[in-house]
Each structure stands twice: as structure tokens, then as C-alpha cells.
Amino acid sequence: MSIKCLVLEKHVSSLGAKCFFQLWQLCCIRRSINEDCVATLVHAFVASLVDYCVGLLATAPQTTTDKLQSIINAAAGIN
Numbered sequence: 001m002s003i004k005c006l007v008l009e010k011h012v013s014s015l016g017a018k019c020f021f022q023l024w025q026l027c028c029i030r031r032s033i034n035e036d037c038v039a040t041l042v043h044a045f046v047a048s049l050v051d052y053c054v055g056l057l058a059t060a061p062q063t064t065t066d067k068l069q070s071i072i073n074a075a076a077g078i079n
Helices: 003-032 035-051 062-078
Strands: none
Touching: 003 035, 003 062, 035 062
């Protein structure tokens, strides 16, 4: 495993923790806000984090991209 893969793995793990925390926060207030607000908040707090430096992650191993996919799937489940 190269140094680049290790750095990407660390970045994705940190990103996953941040995103899942934000999703948990959104689940807590989901019933209090309308669907448009939820979509905006998911995009602002989760999708923007995943999209950041996505070009570098294109060459990442399958296990790393699977973690990103699980974040996106969880975000889609909130909407």
C-alpha cells in the first residue's frame, strides 16, 4: 500500500466521521423541517464535504470509494 493510499484512507475515515455526525444531527431535527430544508442541509453539510477533492479520490482503492458510497447512501436515506 502506498503512502498516497494511506493518506487518502485517513482522509476518508475522518470525512466519514464528520458526515455521519452531521447526518445524525439532521435525523434529530428531520421532523421539524420540511423536505426542501432537509435537502439543502444535506447538500451543505454532507455532499459538499464528499465532493471536496473528489478528483484525488478517483484513483483510490475500492475499499476507500465504498466508504464514500456508504456516506452518500446514508445521506440519500435522510431525504
